[in-house]
Amino acid sequence: MVNEELLKPKSIVVIGASNDIKKPGGNMLKNILSGGYKGKMSVVNPKEEKIQGIKSYASVVEIPETELAILAIAAKYCPATIxxxxxxxxxxxxxxxxxxxxxxxxxxxxxEQEITETVNSVDGCLIGPNCIGVITESYKGVFTAPIPPFNPKGCDLISGxxxxxxxxxxxxMALGVSFANVFSTGNAAQTTVEDILEYMDIHFNPETDSLVKLLYLETISNPKKLLKHASSLIKKGAKIAAIKAGSTAEGSRAATSHTGAIASSDMTVRALFHKAGIVYCSSRxxxxxxxxxxxxxxLKGKNIAIIxxxxxxxxxxxxxxxxxGLKVPEISGPDAEKLKSFLYxxxxxxxxxxxLATGTAEQLGIIIDYCEHKFENIDAMIVVFGSAGLFNVENVYNVLSVKLEICNKPIFPVLPSVVNAQREIQSFLKKGHIHFPDEVVLGKALAQVYNTSEPQPHKTSLPKIDIEKIRSVIDAASEGYLLPNQTVELLDAAGIPRVHEIVENSKEKLLKALGTMDFPVVMKVVGPLHKSDAQGVVLNIANKNEAAETFDILMKIDSATAVMVQPQIVGLELFVGVIKEPGFNHTILCGLGGIFIEVLNDVSARLSPISKNEAEKMxxxxxxxxxxxxxxxxxxxxEKIFIDIIQRLSALVEAAPEITEMDINPLIGTQRAITGVDARVRIG
Amino acid sequence: MVNEELLKPKSIVVIGASNDIKKPGGNMLKNILSGGYKGKMSVVNPKEEKIQGIKSYASVVEIPETELAILAIAAKYCPATIxxxxxxxxxxxxxxxxxxxxxxxxxxxxxEQEITETVNSVDGCLIGPNCIGVITESYKGVFTAPIPPFNPKGCDLISGxxxxxxxxxxxxMALGVSFANVFSTGNAAQTTVEDILEYMDIHFNPETDSLVKLLYLETISNPKKLLKHASSLIKKGAKIAAIKAGSTAEGSRAATSHTGAIASSDMTVRALFHKAGIVYCSSRxxxxxxxxxxxxxxLKGKNIAIIxxxxxxxxxxxxxxxxxGLKVPEISGPDAEKLKSFLYxxxxxxxxxxxLATGTAEQLGIIIDYCEHKFENIDAMIVVFGSAGLFNVENVYNVLSVKLEICNKPIFPVLPSVVNAQREIQSFLKKGHIHFPDEVVLGKALAQVYNTSEPQPHKTSLPKIDIEKIRSVIDAASEGYLLPNQTVELLDAAGIPRVHEIVENSKEKLLKALGTMDFPVVMKVVGPLHKSDAQGVVLNIANKNEAAETFDILMKIDSATAVMVQPQIVGLELFVGVIKEPGFNHTILCGLGGIFIEVLNDVSARLSPISKNEAEKMxxxxxxxxxxxxxxxxxxxxEKIFIDIIQRLSALVEAAPEITEMDINPLIGTQRAITGVDARVRIG
Known part of the structure; x- marks a missing residue:
C-alpha cells in the first residue's frame, strides 16, 4: 500500500539500470537524475563499473539500505531480488x-503472487509489475517521455x-494541462488505482495537494473503496474525472486481453460514478x-454567454x-444597449x-466586465477568439488572461487558430492557462461536468422497515428464488404495497377463498418462470364460474404447481428492481414497466443506499x-409513493444483502396508490 | 452564378488594395501576388501611386477591362463601383x-440588392459580401491566413x-488534411453554397477534381438544389460531409444574428442529408x-481489426x-496462430x-499483411501506434505509409504521441497522409460515415394511386384542414386503408346507419381539434342504446358539429404523417402511435419520394x-403493409404538393391489416 517511501524516498536503487538510454532501465535512471532527485541514488548492473556516472553494484546483495527499489530486470529474477x-x-x-x-x-x-507476499510481509508498497512507473515531486520514476513539468496544482493522473x-x-500538454503526481499501476499486483486514491484521500491537504484527479480504469477491483475515497475527496474540494474502459462487450473483451480486467456492467459503473460525483468520460x-x-x-449555473x-x-x-441541457439565454435591456454602444x-x-471580425481587445474586456458585473442571468462565459492572420492577437489574449484571474464567474477560452495564432496561444499557455481548440468539444464536456451531481451523502436516511422480520425470512431461505409466500413476507416487512392474492392448488379451496375478493380478477399460473410466454396469465375473469374454468386450464401448463388470483387493478405499469454485481453495493433500478423495460430499455440505475433526492432524480x-x-x-x-418504494427497496437490500436479484414488475400506479402485482427475489 | 471568370480569371483587380498588409485589401493583394497568380493584376487606390509594386489606379473608371474584381472598400461605395x-x-x-x-x-x-441586380444583369457571379474570399488553383483570393498548399485532390471547402x-x-492542416478550392459565401447575396455545389456537379471530372467536399451551412436557401447536386456528385464518386449549424432553438437564434439564416428543422435537414448521402456533422x-x-x-464492411x-x-x-454499430470481431484459427508465432x-x-510495447515495425508489417490477405472477416484496420519516447518510430510509420498505399482494405492510422513522436508524425504527414490523434474521435466519425447511406435513387417507384381523384379533391379544397369526407376520399384514392365510419349530426340517421356496423364501436365528436382532450372519444359502446346516449353527450361539447362512429379495432397503434418545410420536399414521418410520439418522440423522418428500401429503413x-x-x-x-402505407403517403403528397401537414393517427395494426382510424390533412 502507498507509503512515504514510494512518494518521497530518501534513497532509490534502479536494478537493471543501463548506459543505454533507449533501454527502459537506462531511461528510467536518466529521468531520475535529470529530474533533480535529491536523495541517495544507487544502481545495480553486474556488467558495468559505472552507469551514467554512478558506481554500479554487481549484485543487489551489495547495495546499502534503500527505501525505494525500481526493477527493470527480467521477470524471473524479480522474486529473489525483491x-x-x-x-x-x-x-x-x-x-x-x-x-x-x-x-x-x-x-x-x-x-507476481510470490512478490506480493514478500512485499506485504514487510508492509511495503508494490507498484506494477508491467507499468511505466511513478512521477512525484521528489523523483521522476518513469522510463517514458514526456515528463511534464511538475505542477503541484496540476492534475494527478492514476492510470491502469x-x-x-x-x-x-x-x-x-498540448492544451496547457499540467500534471502533478502520475501513477501507472500496471498489473496492480498489490497497489490498485483505488489504493492510491485512498492514500490521497487520507492525506489530503487542499492547500498543497492537486485538486484534480484523473483516472483511467480497465477494472474496478474494489468498487466500495473507489466510491468511499472518491466521494470523500470530492467533498473535501477535489474534482475527479475517470474513464472506465471496457463498457461494451467488445471493449470488455479487449480489456481482458490487455490487463485481465474483470468486467462490470457499464450501468453499475455509471451508478457508482454518479454516487461518488465522478465525471464519466469515454475518451482521452x-x-x-x-x-x-x-x-x-x-460552473454554478447553466446560463452561458458566448462571446x-x-x-x-x-x-x-x-x-x-x-x-x-445548458442555456444560452437572451441578453437584453438597458445594460445590453449600453454594452452595444461600446461595440462596432x-x-x-x-x-x-x-x-465582429474587427472586434478589439478593449471591447472584449468591456464585454467580459458586463457579463461579470451587469448581466445577472449569466453564470459563465465562453470566449471564442481566433485570428484571421491579419494581426497579432496577443493583446486580446492578455486581456483574457487577466479576466480569467480576476473574474468570479468562470471563463472558458476557445482559441481555434492553432495555425495563425500558434505563437500567441503558446504565450497564453505559458501564463498557466489551458485552452480549448474546438468549441463543440468544450460544449460537450461542459455539459458532462455540469450534469454530474455532487457526491451523495454517506449517511442516507432510509424509510423504517421491519428488519427483524426480513432477517428471519432471509435467514430461513435457501439459495435461489424465494417462494411466493416468502416474497410476500419480505414486501410486507419492507412496507412495499402489494396486491392481496390467493394461491391455491385445489379448485375447491380457491373458489372458497374467492368469496372475499371483488371481481374482475386476474389468474396466474404458479411454477413456470415466464408466465406471459406460457399463456399463464388470464385477465378479466368476471365471476366464480369463469374462475373455475380458468383454474383447470392454467393447471395444465407445464410445471404448474398452483394458481394465484389477484384483484385486477388498472393503472400505469411501473417497475423496480435490484441487481448485485460483485464488489459493488446493490444497484437499484426503476422504470416504467412493460415496453419501457423490454423494448426501450428505459431504466434508471443508482447504487444503494438511495436517498430521497436520488430516488427523485432516478x-x-x-x-x-x-x-x-x-x-x-x-x-x-x-410519484411520492414511487419514490418511497424505491427507497424501501434500497432499505430492504441494505437489511438483506443476500438478495442478488429482485424485481417487482409490474407495480400498478394510480394517483392514489402504487401496488406491486408480481415480484421475484433471488438469494445468492 | 459561378463562372470561369471567378475560377480562372485572366485578369484581377483589387479595389481598395493597400500597402498595409494588416488591412484586408493589403493582405488580399499580398496573398494573390505571393500565391503565384499568372494573369493580369491591377489595383485601385486613389491615395497611392504604387501598391506592393503595382501601379495603382486612382479610380475604377481608369482600369483596363478585367474579368474578376475583388472589392475591399466601404459598403456604400460598392454599388457604383460594381x-x-x-x-x-x-x-x-x-x-x-x-x-x-x-x-x-x-x-x-x-x-446588396442593387449590387445583385447589377451583377445579374451581366450574367455575372457575385461572391459575398461579408466573406473572406475564394481560393482556387489559379489565385489565392482571400485576405486571411492560412493559405493551405493547393492540392487538387485535397478537400473542397464551401463555407457560409x-x-x-x-x-x-x-x-x-494540423492533421494533414489538405485543401483544394475554398469558397466563403458570406451573405450569399447571389451565389450560395448550393450554387457552388451545382457548378462542381455539372463540371465534375473525377480524374482532376477533388473527390471530397466539405460544407459549413447556416441556412439552406435552396434545399432541392442541394439535394440534387449533392446526390449527383456522390453518385459520380465524390464524398460530402456537412455541418448545418443552428439545429437547436438556441443555435438557430445564434445563426439568425450571425448571417440572418432561416431556420429549418434539424429533422428535415437530417432527412435531406440522408437522402443525398451527405455525412451529417456537428463540429469542426x-x-x-x-x-x-x-x-x-x-470502408466496405463493419468488421474492424484494431492493431x-x-x-x-x-x-x-x-x-x-x-x-x-461497428464490430471488432474475434480473430482465431490456424492463420491467427501462425501470426502469433511472429510476435513476442x-x-x-x-x-x-x-x-506489446516492444512490438516492432516488421511485426506491424506482418500483422497488416495477415489482416489484408488472410483474415477474410476483416474489412478494415485501425493502427494505434505512439511512442513512449524511448526510440524513434519513423520505421514503424514508414511501414504504415507503404501499407496505406498498397493495401486494398482501408487502414486508419491513430498516432497519439503528439509530443514524443512529433517529428515522426510530421514526416508521416509530409508523405501526404492524414493522422487521427484520438482513437475515440476516429471511432465516432467512422461509425458516422459507415452509417450514412448511399444517395437515394432519383427516380423512385411509388405505388400507383388515383391521381385524378386526388387532384379533384385538392383542386376543390380551400386552405386549412380538409373536411372529413374530403380526407376519406383522399385516403381512398391513395389506397391507404381506413376504417369505415359513419358521420351524422342527427341521432335518428345515426342509429339507422348503425344497422350495418358490428358492435362494439367507438364514437368521436366532430368539430373540436383535440378530441381526446375534450373527452370527445368514447370507447366500448356495446349497443344502439348506448350509442344514442353517447350521441347526446358528445353533441354537447363546444364546437361539436357531428358525431362519427367507427368499429372498434384492436391492435398496435401506429402513426404516419407529413410536414412540409419551405423549399424542401415533403418530410414523411412514421412511428408507433400514442406515447411513442407524444412522450418518447420516436419518429423516423425521410424526404419524399420514399423508396421501398427507404420506407423499410424508416x-x-x-x-x-x-x-x-x-x-x-x-x-x-x-410490416409490409406499413411500408406500403408510408410509400402511398409519399405518392399522395407527390400528387398533391399543396398538402402542408397531414397525419393518420392512429393507424391500428395487426398481422393481417393496418387500418387508419383518424386522419387530418391541411392544405397550405
Missing part, C-alpha cells in the same frame, strides 16, 4: 516496470495502462477537456450547449455576443417520466 | 469582402462563414475526422466502435491485435420497432 531487498535492505517501496508476469502465463502469475498515461500527458480527449474545465472556476468575433463557432457551440455597428449582443431521468406525471388525458402515478 | 465594372469593364466575377450589407441594417440590404472556414483549414472536429476518413479507402502496441487505446476504441510472447491476436430505425415485429407475447403489425 526478497533480498525486503529482508536485507529494509526496502519498503518497489516499482517493477518489467512485463512477463500475470498478464502473461501461469508462471508469471506465480511470480502505462501507454494510456503517456498519451494522456502528451495530449494534455473528453477526459482532458473535463480536466481543463476543472482547472477553471466552477466571439466568429459567428459560426458561436452557432455550433450554442447548438451543443443546448443539446447538453453590426455587433450583436443578444447572446451570442458577436463583436424517476425524473426516465424518458417516459411524462407518463408518471400524467399525459395524453391519462392520470399518471403517485 | 456598376462601372459590370457596364464599362466587362467584369463578370465579383468578390466583395467588405461587411456592412444585409447582415447590418436596411440600407445595407438595399445596397468566413471565420469558420479559416478555423477548419487551421485544424485540418467531426467534419475534419470525416474528411480524413474520406481521404482513405472506403496496437497500447492496450488502453484499443479498449476505448473497441467500446466506441461497438457503440457506433504475451502478444494477443484475438482482436484487438496487441503486439420502420427499422424506430426504437419501438420490436413491437411491430411482435414482443411481449403480443403479435405485432404487418
Amino acid at each position: 526478497k533480498t531487498l525486503a529482508e536485507e535492505k529494509n526496502t519498503k517501496a518497489f516499482i517493477i516496470i518489467s512485463a512477463g508476469f500475470g498478464e502473461g502465463d501461469e508462471q508469471g502469475k506465480l511470480w 495502462s502505462g501507454a494510456t498515461a503517456v498519451f494522456i500527458m502528451e495530449a494534455g 480527449e473528453q477526459l482532458l477537456s473535463v480536466a481543463a474545465i476543472f482547472n477553471y472556476k466552477k 466571439t468575433h466568429a459567428g459560426g463557432s458561436a452557432v455550433m457551440l450554442a447548438d451543443q450547449l443546448s443539446k447538453g 455597428p453590426g455587433s450583436s449582443i443578444a447572446n451570442p455576443i458577436d463583436f 424517476v425524473h431521468s426516465l424518458r417516459g417520466y411524462k407518463l408518471i406525471q400524467g399525459a395524453r388525458g391519462k392520470k399518471g402515478a403517485n | 456598376k462601372t465594372l459590370a457596364e464599362e469593364k466587362n467584369t463578370k466575377a465579383f468578390i466583395i469582402i467588405s461587411a456592412g450589407f444585409g447582415e447590418g441594417d436596411e440600407q445595407g440590404k438595399l445596397w 462563414s468566413g471565420a469558420t472556414a479559416v478555423f477548419i483549414m487551421e485544424a485540418g 472536429e467531426q467534419l475534419l475526422s470525416v474528411a480524413a476518413i474520406f481521404n482513405y479507402k472506403k 496496437t502496441h497500447a492496450g488502453g487505446s484499443a479498449v476505448m476504441l473497441a467500446d466506441q466502435l461497438s457503440k457506433g 510472447p504475451g502478444s494477443s491476436i484475438a482482436n484487438p491485435i496487441d503486439f 420502420v427499422h430505425s424506430l426504437r419501438g420497432y420490436k413491437l411491430i415485429q411482435g414482443a411481449r407475447g403480443k403479435k405485432g403489425a404487418n
